[in-house]
Amino acid sequence: MEKQAPDLRVDGLTVRYGPDLILKDVSFTVFKSEIFAILGGSGSGKSTIMRHAIGLERPENGRIWIKGYEITGADETAFFATLKNIGVLFQGSALIGSMTVGENVALPITEFTGLPRDAVTAMVRVKLGLVGLDCYENHLPSEISGGMKKRAGLARALALNPGILFLDEPSAGLDPVTASEIDELILRINKRLGTTIIIVTHDLGSIFTVAGRAIMIDKSTLGIIAEGSPDDLKEKSTNPVVKGFFMRKAIATS
Amino acid sequence: MTTAFRPVSYPQYRISQAPDSGLVITFSGPLDIKTVPSIFKTMPGALKKISTHRAVIDLGAVNTMDDYGVMLMAKIRYFLNLPDDGIEIKNSPTFLEQTLSQIEVDYNSKCAIARRKPENIIAQFGGTAINTLFDIRFFIAFIGSTVLSLLRVIRSPKALRFDDVLTHMKTTGVDAVPVVALISFLLGLIMAFMSSLQLKPFGANIYVASLVALAMVSELGPIMTAIVVAGRSGSAYAAEISTMKISEEIDALFVMGFDPNLFLVIPRLIAAALVVPLLTAFANLFAIAGGLVIGITMLNLSVTAYVTQTMEALSLFEFSWGLFKSCVFAILIAITGCLRGFQARGGADAVGSAATSAVVSSIFLIVLFDSLFAVIRSYW
Structure with a gap:
């Protein structure tokens, strides 16, 4: 079977913050409609990969393509046009606190489609319906729970029907039941919309529920130490860091 | 009865009169977030001039459709002020069912959770007075x-x-x-x-x-x-x-x-x-x-x-x-x-x-x- 063109391609990503080398020569590819997980312990650099992939930071070395368009070194117009292909759910949801949930979702629709107000309202209801927040459009973010904030953040990320969705720790800070609801929502979005989903997480429950393929980053090598399906990583990997990660304990490396 | 009009064509759609004197809107190409906003710029004005009792939406030449396209279909009924059964969708593409499955919104549903309503002036005055009293208490403490x-x-x-x-x-x-x-x-x-x-x-x-x-x-x-x-x-x-x-x-x-x-x-x-x-x-x-x-x-x-x-x-x-x-x-x-x-x-x-x-x-x-x-x- 012919392989699909990659939705995200990262080639030789090297990141340095001041004198500290954070990532070294990281390369991977994510294909259309995949749910791809970037795993790693705290401080391993997995969120750094995401920040570079969504263009918030420019790498010291390496190239990144989104839907075939290179964002590293692209001019500003091409860069912002490419960004419309992606939606991002930040770890803290990043809803604008002074706006209602509906206004948060309406913001990109109003700004980038120019649709009239009643059409925007209809689309906001469609998006909130998709994430199960039908009746919360007039609530402020401070009036809803953490799980609802994540859903509202997802609705906003999906507002412009992006081809790729980046989720930074989507179940962080949530109780297990709410976290599993978010996992189901991720699967539903992927199934119904065919959206490519890239998840940055260290939540083992989520990894096995949603991810089809994963890479694991470790600060000892500043790069990828394992790649494959979560089951393969757990069962077949001989790397002690990977084994320790899945067994939830540190394994001494000689 | 539909008022007589000459067919009009736009890049993504064409409005014409059906033999049974209804209205036919024929869409072509993609109906998604990229095309729907431009359709919204012309369609309300074009349909406003027409009075009809029913309309047929022909999707035979549509190759992709997302939730923005579905929202457009829903809005056409409002533009023409037609009842629920006044719209017929013809040549529905196979992917439409999947697209419709994305939409879980019922415009007529009454939300179980009450929406936050803007407070009236008396409630605002009362709220401000109570907050001021709390502020004074906090200040003294x-x-x-x-x-x-x-x-x-x-x-x-x-x-x-x-x-x-x-x-x-x-x-x-x-x-x-x-x-x-x-x-x-x-x-x-x-x-x-x-x-x-x-x-x-x-x-x-x-x-x-x-x-x-x-x-x-x-x-x-x-x-x-x-x-x-x-x-x-x-x-x-x-x-x-x-x-x-x-x-x-x-x-x-x-x-x-x-x-x-x-x-x-x-x-x-x-x-x-x-x-x-x-x-x-x-x-x-x-x-x-x-x-x-x-x-x-x-x-x-x-x-x-x-x-x-x-x-x-x-x-x-x-x-x-x-x-x-x-x-x-x-x-x-x-x-x-x-x-x-x-x-x-x-x-x-x-x-x-x-x-x-x-x-x-x-x-x-x-x-x-x-x-x-x-x-x-x-x-x-």
């Missing part, structure tokens, strides 16, 4: 708690975080010297220049020195310095403490057994009360220097004459009164800034509100207390 913390420091000076006092003395005082000096110098310059225009024709040039010295030392020096400190440090106190409040740092201090007032308010209060009078003295000095520049360059006064006249105009009481006022203003700024910080609730926007509120309240209190001091002085 805050002042009481600060006084208790201060008494604790007096009884046991070791309880004072002396390093924090020094840090705040630097940020509130030393770092403010350049801006206070510049503003005061220019203020002295302006006052001397403007008063010279009135005094010069009477040959009373020398009294420009008295005017600048008296006005600055007893009134403008303390007020201007306090306003600058309120803008620089009062807002910073409110922003720092409100950030700590919303990130639960103050709660953490409390459960670790610290007195948050002793930890956060007292160092700022003592630092401000010590350095603002010093800043005022600097401000007075620079304003007199500004007046001196005008005296020498425009009024033909000598340095000695100007300085002698300044010294004669001032008394130790005037100077001390000005410094006493600035010490009171400093306490007002520190307490208001810290209070607003502690009152912050909610998210990041609360930090901005706390800082703004701290500056506005501080300036109001500075002017109010200055008026009170003026009244006290007049009956002295």
